[in-house]
Amino acid sequence: MASQVIPAIVNGAGGKMGREVVKAIASSPDLKLVAAVDRNPDYIGRDVGEIAGCGPLEIPILNDLEGSLGMAVQEKELGVMVDFTHPSSVYDNVRSAIAYGIRPVVGTTGLSPQQIQELAEFADKASTGCLIIPNFSIGMVLLQQAAISASKYFDHVEIIELHHNQKADAPSGTAIKTAEMLAELGKPYNPPSVEESEKLTGARGALAGEGIRIHSVRLPGLIAHQEVIFGAPGQIYTLRHDTSDRACYMPGVLLAIRKVTELKTLVYGLEKIL
Ligand SMILES: NC(=O)C1=CN([C@@H]2O[C@H](COP(=O)(O)OP(=O)(O)OC[C@H]3O[C@@H](n4cnc5c(N)ncnc54)[C@H](OP(=O)(O)O)[C@@H]3O)[C@@H](O)[C@H]2O)C=CC1
Numbered sequence: 001m002a003s004q005v006i007p008a009i010v011n012g013a014g015g016k017m018g019r020e021v022v023k024a025i026a027s028s029p030d031l032k033l034v035a036a037v038d039r040n041p042d043y044i045g046r047d048v049g050e051i052a053g054c055g056p057l058e059i060p061i062l063n064d065l066e067g068s069l070g071m072a073v074q075e076k077e078l079g080v081m082v083d084f085t086h087p088s089s090v091y092d093n094v095r096s097a098i099a100y101g102i103r104p105v106v107g108t109t110g111l112s113p114q115q116i117q118e119l120a121e122f123a124d125k126a127s128t129g130c131l132i133i134p135n136f137s138i139g140m141v142l143l144q145q146a147a148i149s150a151s152k153y154f155d156h157v158e159i160i161e162l163h164h165n166q167k168a169d170a171p172s173g174t175a176i177k178t179a180e181m182l183a184e185l186g187k188p189y190n191p192p193s194v195e196e197s198e199k200l201t202g203a204r205g206a207l208a209g210e211g212i213r214i215h216s217v218r219l220p221g222l223i224a225h226q227e228v229i230f231g232a233p234g235q236i237y238t239l240r241h242d243t244s245d246r247a248c249y250m251p252g253v254l255l256a257i258r259k260v261t262e263l264k265t266l267v268y269g270l271e272k273i274l
């Protein structure tokens, strides 16, 4: 499939990320948008190109993922479904796409480790590629790699993630993945130096694996930001990534659409396909 045009369905096409994805696909000659899906009544029936701001594409937004997947199969357009919807629906969306033989590229966060495991088994059985990518920006991959390097020398680390206040899930998928990457190194962090008592529940954040704490901030005016703060006696090492425009995710999304067509299993994380 690599040299052919890749058909793509965008689910969540009217949303903040979906619109960027529609524009990015529309301007990529090796990709072809075949359907656009969203549940928001403000967008249903309207031309997805008009909603995305790239001019008419003659593709109406439908509130029917199953129908769009079925139509793509009927027209032999077995390509990719890009999902930027909601944590409550992403699991079912991915299962449906795989069942139709259409490869999911998943940006939606909020899947539990157990759900990811189940989807991996489902994709394996169907020999269908699937990518679950909590963060499509290259800057975040670089931050995570720097955090892994730093963790060899620092035993104390906490993560702060800051997002716009329309975000449904907390902590962010990126913060969870970052904590998982540090925990996978097999060392415990933050050995206690004092007996702590939390006077307000949540004051010390959420406890991820190996003692790593994640703190979530939600405010209008933010887009997506993350700090990984390492501490040692006499020094603090801070890694920070800031998103100022959702266009920053598009090179990663386009790469994932192309790569997933070569896969037969589920892969979790952009760092694995770079
Ligand atoms: N991996 C990455 O790099 C990134 C991931 N994200 C993640 O992507 C997801 C979407 O983010 P964002 O675009 O900001 O969110 P938005 O709310 O702006 O967009 C989501 C769109 O999907 C629609 N939708 C929700 N549920 C369904 C469903 N079951 N079927 C079809 N459409 C649905 C929403 O409709 P309605 O308005 O009615 O809810 C909305 O139009 C989030 O999980 C976010 O964390 C975001 C940025 C980067």
Ligand SMILES: O=C(O)C1=N[C@H](C(=O)O)C[C@H](O)C1
Binding pocket: 109, 134, 135, 163, 167, 171, 172, 173, 174, 175, 223, 224, 225
């Ligand atoms: O909701 C968002 O905006 C984002 N969600 C992803 C996450 O949960 O990590 C990626 C990025 O942080 C933006």
